[in-house]
Amino acid sequence: MISWPNLVSQLFNGLALGALLALISSGLTIIYGTLGVLNLAHGAMFMIGGYAGFVTYQYTESFILAVIAGSLFVMLLGIVMERTIIRHFYHRPHEDQLLVTFGLGICFVEIIRLIFSSQSQLVPPPAIFQGITNLGFMFYPTYRLAVVGIVAIALGALFIVLYRTRLGMIVRAGIEDSVMVDSLGINVYRVFMMVFGIGAMAAGFAGIVNAPVVSLTPGIGDDILVQTFVVVVIGGVGSFPGAILGGLIAGEIISVTSMFNPGYAYVMLFAAMTLVLVVRPHGLLGVQGRE
Amino acid sequence: MLKQRPFLIETLTAVGLIVAPFVLPHLGFAPNTVNRILVWGLFGLGFDILFGFTGLLSFGQSAFYGTGGFVAAYLLTRAGFSNVLGALVIGMIAAAATGYLIGLIALRRTGIYFAMITVAIAEVFFFVEFNPLSDFTGGENGLPGVPTPSFDLGFTSIHFTNGWSLYQFIALCYFVGVIIALRIVRSPVGAILSAIRDNPLRATAVGHNIHGYKLTAFVIAAAYAGFAGGLLGVLQAFMPPDAFTFDTSGQLVMQTAIGGRGTLFGPLVGATVWLFLQDFLQSALGLGAAWKLVLGVVFVLLVCFLRGGIIGGLVDLYGFISGKRARKAAETEEIDVETPQAPPAPMQAKEVAHPAYSGPILKATGLTKRYGGLVANSDIDFSVDQGELRGIIGPNGAGKSTFFKMLTCEVAPTSGQIMFEGRNITGLKVTEVCQLGLTKSYQVNQLFTGLTVRQNLTIAALAELRGKFRLDLFRSLAGVKGLTEQVEHTLALVNLTRRADTPVSELAYGEKRRLEIGLALATSPRLLLLDEPLAGMSPRERVETVKLLKSIARGRTMIIIDHDMDSLFELVERVTVLQEGRVLVSGTPEEIKTNAAVQEAYLGGVHGEIAA
Numbered sequence: 001m002i003s004w005p006n007l008v009s010q011l012f013n014g015l016a017l018g019a020l021l022a023l024i025s026s027g028l029t030i031i032y033g034t035l036g037v038l039n040l041a042h043g044a045m046f047m048i049g050g051y052a053g054f055v056t057y058q059y060t061e062s063f064i065l066a067v068i069a070g071s072l073f074v075m076l077l078g079i080v081m082e083r084t085i086i087r088h089f090y091h092r093p094h095e096d097q098l099l100v101t102f103g104l105g106i107c108f109v110e111i112i113r114l115i116f117s118s119q120s121q122l123v124p125p126p127a128i129f130q131g132i133t134n135l136g137f138m139f140y141p142t143y144r145l146a147v148v149g150i151v152a153i154a155l156g157a158l159f160i161v162l163y164r165t166r167l168g169m170i171v172r173a174g175i176e177d178s179v180m181v182d183s184l185g186i187n188v189y190r191v192f193m194m195v196f197g198i199g200a201m202a203a204g205f206a207g208i209v210n211a212p213v214v215s216l217t218p219g220i221g222d223d224i225l226v227q228t229f230v231v232v233v234i235g236g237v238g239s240f241p242g243a244i245l246g247g248l249i250a251g252e253i254i255s256v257t258s259m260f261n262p263g264y265a266y267v268m269l270f271a272a273m274t275l276v277l278v279v280r281p282h283g284l285l286g287v288q289g290r291e
Numbered sequence: 292m293l294k295q296r297p298f299l300i301e302t303l304t305a306v307g308l309i310v311a312p313f314v315l316p317h318l319g320f321a322p323n324t325v326n327r328i329l330v331w332g333l334f335g336l337g338f339d340i341l342f343g344f345t346g347l348l349s350f351g352q353s354a355f356y357g358t359g360g361f362v363a364a365y366l367l368t369r370a371g372f373s374n375v376l377g378a379l380v381i382g383m384i385a386a387a388a389t390g391y392l393i394g395l396i397a398l399r400r401t402g403i404y405f406a407m408i409t410v411a412i413a414e415v416f417f418f419v420e421f422n423p424l425s426d427f428t429g430g431e432n433g434l435p436g437v438p439t440p441s442f443d444l445g446f447t448s449i450h451f452t453n454g455w456s457l458y459q460f461i462a463l464c465y466f467v468g469v470i471i472a473l474r475i476v477r478s479p480v481g482a483i484l485s486a487i488r489d490n491p492l493r494a495t496a497v498g499h500n501i502h503g504y505k506l507t508a509f510v511i512a513a514a515y516a517g518f519a520g521g522l523l524g525v526l527q528a529f530m531p532p533d534a535f536t537f538d539t540s541g542q543l544v545m546q547t548a549i550g551g552r553g554t555l556f557g558p559l560v561g562a563t564v565w566l567f568l569q570d571f572l573q574s575a576l577g578l579g580a581a582w583k584l585v586l587g588v589v590f591v592l593l594v595c596f597l598r599g600g601i602i603g604g605l606v607d608l609y610g611f612i613s614g615k616r617a618r619k620a621a622e623t624e625e626i627d628v629e630t631p632q633a634p635p636a637p638m639q640a641k642e643v644a645h646p647a648y649s650g651p652i653l654k655a656t657g658l659t660k661r662y663g664g665l666v667a668n669s670d671i672d673f674s675v676d677q678g679e680l681r682g683i684i685g686p687n688g689a690g691k692s693t694f695f696k697m698l699t700c701e702v703a704p705t706s707g708q709i710m711f712e713g714r715n716i717t718g719l720k721v722t723e724v725c726q727l728g729l730t731k732s733y734q735v736n737q738l739f740t741g742l743t744v745r746q747n748l749t750i751a752a753l754a755e756l757r758g759k760f761r762l763d764l765f766r767s768l769a770g771v772k773g774l775t776e777q778v779e780h781t782l783a784l785v786n787l788t789r790r791a792d793t794p795v796s797e798l799a800y801g802e803k804r805r806l807e808i809g810l811a812l813a814t815s816p817r818l819l820l821l822d823e824p825l826a827g828m829s830p831r832e833r834v835e836t837v838k839l840l841k842s843i844a845r846g847r848t849m850i851i852i853d854h855d856m857d858s859l860f861e862l863v864e865r866v867t868v869l870q871e872g873r874v875l876v877s878g879t880p881e882e883i884k885t886n887a888a889v890q891e892a893y894l895g896g897v898h899g900e901i902a903a
Binding site for chain 2: 038088092094096103106110114223225226230232233237261262267269270273274281
């Protein structure tokens with residue numbers, strides 16, 4: 001039953017899923033780390049990225065344009081959301097932040113359902129990544145391999161933004177101590193807006209890149225959101241490296257378990273999360289303090 | 292506002308439930324809809340205790356709703372169990388037990404972590420129900436054929452079949468649920484749950500094991516969810532698998548927030564609005580699938596603009612209308628606030644555990660605290676005798692507050708040992724230390740800001756009277772022996788009797804400072820640490836507070852940090868001076884005043900210049 005090609009193929013699937021989860025979780029975690037808001041609409045952002053890309057693809061038939069338009073649209077949506085609603089919640093309790101982002105997520109899903117109905121939509125992979133690739137020891141869908149590469153590039157870009165730019169420095173400083181950054185005379189609110197936009201864009205980008213792998217439905221973000229939570233708990237809230245490590249771990253757990261019985265994928269994921277919570281309550285790469 | 296009359300809420304609930312079948316049909320409610328509202332309302336009673344009262348927002352209640360529902364449905368359909376009520380109770384117990392286990396994991400963290408973990412857990416239950424356990428749960432088909440309850444009374448039997456007949460059974464369940472929830476909320480445990488929502492740090496510091504209480508709230512919520520889940524199966528004659536979905540948890544959260552959290556009836560109101568709008572928007576307005584979007588928008592607007600939900604809004608409105616009248620009456624009264632009162636009798640500290648001990652009440656040896664490379668305290672030896680009044684002074688950054696935090700076990704020392712009444716307390720938790728009789732009033736106020744002055748002191752006194760954890764869920768606050776006396780006495784001591792029923796947020800700064808001391812005092816400590824009790828007070832308030840400190844010093848040991856040396860030297864018998872994390876010198880106030888090293892430390896070499 002367990003054959004080597006099968007296992008390796010699942011490991012690759014896990015890598016692709018893990019890379020996506022890492023990207024989405026990075027978005028969630030830098031928003032939380034900087035703004036202190038857990039965005040429960042993050043799954044909906046992922047979903048909207050897919051649909052925005054889908055619409056662009058319908059008109060242009062260009063996958064690259066679809067990716068660009070999808071990401072930018074979600075970034076814009078994130079910025080508008082931060083400007084109009086989220087900013088009024090920075091000084092309200094965590095519960096209220098959770099409630100309002102949860103409500104917004106539902107609104108987004110329902111709007112998409114109204115426009116596109118609940119039927120699944122397809123975005124084909126770009127021509128150069130179609131078909132399957134012979135890896136020597138097995139055949140594997142080309143696009144899934146490409147996903148790993150594309151997401152790795154996106155994570156690299158995010159890394160550069162976070163670790164090599166002025167904005168990134170402020171964001172990382174803000175994760176450590178937002179009060180201090182505030183008192184240094186930096187316009188935190190503008191930074192907050194940018195961070196929310198970038199965090200949302202990470203989810204939107206993942207959404208359109210993932211669209212050719214699975215078909216789009218309005219509810220596609222819900223499962224992703226739950227998996228993202230597990231990733232963040234495993235990796236540590238507010239930690240970018242933690243999100244990547246957690247994402248890869250979660251991706252592999254889901255894929256490898258699915259090979260035996262998909263029903264146990266979540267059970268194993270949950271077991272891993274529990275283990276981390278018991279052994280390292282602040283996550284593998286998380287730091288104590290932020291809560 | 293409705294507290295004066297006992298059983299008023301219970302009576303109103305009963306009347307409402309009896310009248311409902313005669314009124315609601317005229318408003319367009321089908322009996323089945325009403326029954327569903329009641330099931331959601333019952334589900335929400337427990338959830339509101341968890342979320343509204345304790346402040347723990349769980350997005351995973353579907354796990355317990357489903358567990359209770361499927362256990363009860365399995366017993367009734369597959370296991371040949373015929374007692375419906377018995378099956379519901381077993382389902383409830385199963386859900387509560389599951390809640391206990393899940394709570395152990397989820398409550399390891401708070402805030403957003405807690406929310407994320409509960410979401411993940413609920414998702415696991417959903418998949419387990421569908422896959423590994425599908426032989427028992429029917430997988431995606433659910434369990435059809437759940438019977439309705441019937442009771443054999445010997446001479447006749449009552450069978451609740453459907454519609455309004457089944458309503459009687461469900462309404463009775465809901466009524467019992469309300470009575471139990473009200474008892475819990477009004478019990479000492481209920482008071483402590485509110486304190487945890489308000490300020491978990493202080494709830495811990497006054498001596499409550501808040502983890503235990505949070506777990507209690509979690510299990511209560513799970514039990515309610517389990518029973519409601521069972522009722523859902525009975526109501527629909529079918530246990531649907533979607534009870535386990537994330538949507539179920541989400542709907543519960545939204546209904547509770549729409550109706551009003553922290554009110555117990557919020558979920559019922561929210562469910563009514565939800566199900567009514569769902570029917571109304573879908574059929575009457577022909578909106579089809581858009582109904583959920585409308586509800587989503589309504590929900591977001593409510594969270595943004597009406598935090599207390601519908602009930603909260605109505606209460607505010609009522610308060611606004613009636614408050615105008617009340618305020619006019621109060622204005623005439625408040626002028627004579629400053630009338631002096633007869634000083635109250637001093638308050639007894641709690642009994643010593645082993646009276647035979649006669650050494651120093653507190654003895655710290657080699658106490659050191661490092662934060663990375665920064666040494667906050669280094670090798671402090673410190674001893675205080677029973678009944679002593681000790682002052683600690685030192686320039687800013689001398690490590691005074693860190694020293695206090697180590698003594699009360701808020702932070703663990705890097706090395707060194709702390710003995711309290713001959714007992715080694717190094718490494719104990721702040722809760723346990725407070726229970727032993729050592730507590731502190733904070734430099735920055737740590738009050739329960741959402742509660743009244745009396746409620747604040749009640750929380751602290753409860754810790755002393757009941758110990759750190761006790762499950763007296765059905766006892767009323769009035770039933771706690773000595774509570775009223777202790778609270779009244781503390782109120783009188785800190786001169787807040789007139790302000791007893793004022794919310795903390797409306798107190799003046801000096802009053803908040805006195806309440807801060809009162810909170811520590813109400814736990815009846817034998818050793819009381821006061822971190823800058825005079826900070827930020829006006830000269831007149833200082834005089835008052837020094838008087839207060841003198842009166843509470845009788846019969847107990849106190850250590851006081853303050854920068855106001857005139858007041859401090861007048862108050863204490865001995866003074867210890869800290870500088871750069873070390874003990875510079877100890878002595879009587881007279882000795883300290885004339886000590887050259889102290890003058891050096893405070894005046895930074897002026898002494899030397901004068902000499903030169």
